[in-house]
Amino acid sequence: MILFVTMKKKTSSLSKQKVISEWVHSFSDYLYSWAYHKTSSNETAEDLVQEVFMAAVKNYEKFEGRSSPKTWLLKILNNKIIDHYRKSSKNxxxxxxxxxxxxxxxxxGADNWKANGLEEAWxxxxxxxxxxxxxxxxxxxxxxxxxxxxxxxxxxxxxxxxxxxxxxxxxxxxxxxxxxxxxxxxxxxxxxxxxxxxxxx
The missing domain is CATH 1.10.10.10 (Winged helix-like DNA-binding domain superfamily/Winged helix DNA-binding domain)
Structure with missing residues (x-):
């Protein structure tokens, strides 16, 4: 029984590694492009994408398949981007x-928006x-x-x-x-x- 449980955990671990590897191959470029678009920094974008996949490994069991892997990873990335800006806040x-x-x-003076002729354009x-x-x-x-x-x-x-x-x-x-x-x-x-x-x- 102990041997069966051990083998099951090992198989599950190998399956997890395979899935994460497939995600890295399929979504790295997309996630990097999004991160760079939001930060304008190659180094920051690369670091954020790396953090995303580290988080994906850590929280893999929480992924229930209710959304696509791409959507799930993008949500993690967006949270990482928010954290990045919060930590880099100065002055x-x-x-x-x-x-x-x-x-x-x-x-x-009456706390009304000053007219500038562009109201109709909106x-x-x-x-x-x-x-x-x-x-x-x-x-x-x-x-x-x-x-x-x-x-x-x-x-x-x-x-x-x-x-x-x-x-x-x-x-x-x-x-x-x-x-x-x-x-x-x-x-x-x-x-x-x-x-x-x-x-x-």
Whole structure:
């Protein structure tokens, strides 16, 4: 009986190694391209992909096949990317203060958005997310956000995490989270107006 259990574990281990090896062969290039696209660093992208497969080995038994291996690995990678930006955050307080002062300038004395002639352009451009050029500009704008603001937006809209989880990860209160998210979207909107709508209208 002991011999049977030992052989079963050994067979399971070999099967696991084979599956992981197949995943490495099938998805490494895709994961690297995504990581590089999000970090603009060859070294960082390579490290993140390596961490993904290390995590896949560690958590292999948790993969229940409800999603494809590619989707599961991409979810791990996106979490690694978020962790990367959180750990590399520097001068966060100064970043937030400067950006907050800038977004305050978007409003008039009555706390209404200052008209800039581009309001109508937003309502007419419902197809923008299908435009690769627009998406490239949007990704650049997201990368330029203060780290904590970027993490909040990516966590909510890319990873679709709940606000409670995001607050815990960013170590902020819920009221601060909604403020960060709001200001992040304002800065993103301004960046898109300057780098897309003005240039294309």
């Amino acid at each position: 966060q307080k100064n970043q937030d203060d400067t950006a907050s002062q800038f977004t305050d300038s978007f409003f008039n 309502t007419k451009e419902s197809h923008l997310l299908d435009d690769p050029a627009f998406n490239s500009v949007m990704e650049i704008c997201i990368e330029d956000l203060p780290t904590k603001w970027r993490l909040a937006i990516l966590s909510k809209y890319l990873l679709q995490k709940e606000s409670v989880e995001i607050c815990q990860e960013l170590e902020i209160t819920e009221s601060n989270y909604w403020q960060v998210l709001h200001r992040g979207k304002l800065l993103l909107k301004k960046c898109l107006e300057v780098n897309w709508f003005v240039k294309n209208n």
